Amino acid sequence: MLKLSSLLLLAAVTFMLPSISEAKEGCSGDCTSCHKLTVPEASDLLKKVGVVVKSVKPSPANGFFEILVEKEGKPGLLLMDYSKKHVVQGVMVKLPEFQSVASHQQELADAQKPPKVDVSKIPASNAVVMGNPKGSKKLFVFTDPDCPYCRQFHTELKKLEKIAPDVAIHVMLFPLPMHPAAFDKARVVVEKNSLELLDKAFEGKELPKPGKDSSKDAINEIIKFGNANGINGTPTLVLPDGSIMVGGRDAESLKKMLEGK
Numbered sequence: 001m002l003k004l005s006s007l008l009l010l011a012a013v014t015f016m017l018p019s020i021s022e023a024k025e026g027c028s029g030d031c032t033s034c035h036k037l038t039v040p041e042a043s044d045l046l047k048k049v050g051v052v053v054k055s056v057k058p059s060p061a062n063g064f065f066e067i068l069v070e071k072e073g074k075p076g077l078l079l080m081d082y083s084k085k086h087v088v089q090g091v092m093v094k095l096p097e098f099q100s101v102a103s104h105q106q107e108l109a110d111a112q113k114p115p116k117v118d119v120s121k122i123p124a125s126n127a128v129v130m131g132n133p134k135g136s137k138k139l140f141v142f143t144d145p146d147c148p149y150c151r152q153f154h155t156e157l158k159k160l161e162k163i164a165p166d167v168a169i170h171v172m173l174f175p176l177p178m179h180p181a182a183f184d185k186a187r188v189v190v191e192k193n194s195l196e197l198l199d200k201a202f203e204g205k206e207l208p209k210p211g212k213d214s215s216k217d218a219i220n221e222i223i224k225f226g227n228a229n230g231i232n233g234t235p236t237l238v239l240p241d242g243s244i245m246v247g248g249r250d251a252e253s254l255k256k257m258l259e260g261k
Helices: 004-022 039-045 105-111 148-163 182-192 195-202 213-228 251-258
Strands: 052-058 064-071 074-081 087-089 128-131 137-143 167-173 236-238 244-246
Touching: 039 052, 128 148, 128 195, 137 148, 137 251, 148 167, 148 195, 148 251, 167 182, 167 213, 182 195, 182 213
Parallel strands: 137 167
Antiparallel strands: 052 064, 064 074, 074 087, 128 167, 137 236, 236 244
């Protein structure tokens, strides 16, 4: 009677036979000479997944194609086997180091970098400046006076101007469509260029009505810049190097970011 171990070995060999029989004689070891996948073909195979195929490369591990995809503006990697019937999401990891060996390593890293804007094109002349107007470090804050998160964050900005005397905080009033009353509040703050009115706006106090068409143009210019550069929520920060950060931070964290720590 065959032992259990012998039966398992026999079963394993039997399972492998079809693959061995299909292997081509004189294989060079270069799997790409026989197995290919184009971007259009991958796009067709993955059309039901709702992703955009950006690039296809051989995976570091034989038997797979590595596909760089994008969905809702976010990058990701898919692994497809040579039969083109199975897909795995994720990154191939090499043992024993447990380090990523993705063929798309650089492309993925570039795609995951925070977006940047050209700070020289920000309409800073329409800003209300907190902190040191002549500070060597400039922080741009796109904010809405009727946004509860902006209201909380404004208190952190007031702390920041005390602990970071070399920072010019450019408050870019960016009223959101969901807050219809915020537009006129933003206008009057810009008209008067008043930090006092800015504080009152965030405190929910009543403000005077705007009276100049120039303030309407100023706010619309900020909104136009924001929309053109992917800024669609508040608060949104633009750091001195142009990096965009969504959401507020505490004053100490902001100070460290601006100092490059």
